[in-house]
Amino acid sequence: MSESLVQVASFSGGRTSAYLCTRLLEMFPRERLRFVFMDTGAEHPATYDFIRQVDEHLGLELVCLRGDSDTPMGAGVEPRVVGLGDIQRDHVPFASLCGKYGTPTVKIPACTSRLKERTFRKYATRKYGADGYVAWVGVRSDEPRRLGRMGESPFMRYLAEIDDATKQDVLDYWADQPFDLGIAEHLGNCVFCVKKSNLKLALAARDEPEMAVEWADMLRSAPDRLKGDGLTSENVYRENRTFGQVLAQFADVATDDLRSRVRSSRRDTSVCSESCEPFIAQMSLPLAWGGAA
16 A cells, blocks of 8 residues: 555544544554544534543644535535534534434434545545545454444555454553543443434433433424335434434333443443444445545
8 A cells, every 4th residue: 555645544532433543643654644523513522522632632633524414405515624622512513414314314324424424535535535545443353243344445444453452452541541531331422323222312311311302302403304104304213213202112211220221231232332433334435435425
């Protein structure tokens, strides 16, 4: 691979992708490295604190992008560079996406594909050329499901290729640092991610009730887009339930019981446990996709 390629790390705001940044700084000359964060405006407030701490601690000179969906239909999402001080939980990019395309669904998580993947691609391709950079993603060697979905491309690489760190190794690393990501695992960075199980969504709403109300209000404000089965855009989570209906099914379950169920569920431990990484669902495609809408 050419020595001239720029190495562009996707920093999601989670511990693993932050750990990836530390490894890349050890591997490559600083002038060949770039670090990019795609802000959905829907991350946990502690995520934004962690991002700023990592940027200052490692000297990332982080590029922060927000996908703007306020564009003509067919033009896709436009990447906008914003300052590190401008990233925040204000739902602006997410609400813009919902207003144009309808709310994301479990089967079609457009928040990841458009606000993260396509925003990243468009920015990097315009900046460095379609074949002028390599994208790095924080996927560990102990995440076989994620690795199996990554596909193969000389323009896409991930943490597991260069480091065999497990989840516990990453946790131990940050425990030794002067700061850490102060979020319970079931909350993740995107608190009400459509990929989460019903259990995790219910527990997240108990732990962050004000955020749950704000999230429900945003979903309801999105335009209804009738699907083939007659459901509207609010029916986005799973089993044809709206966000409110998902929470309602656990209304009679005590919070401590919910917490115990989440801890004991093996399936939950591997689903959206920390952060939403882009490109994981991609097939084997080169990053010449950059112009895709």
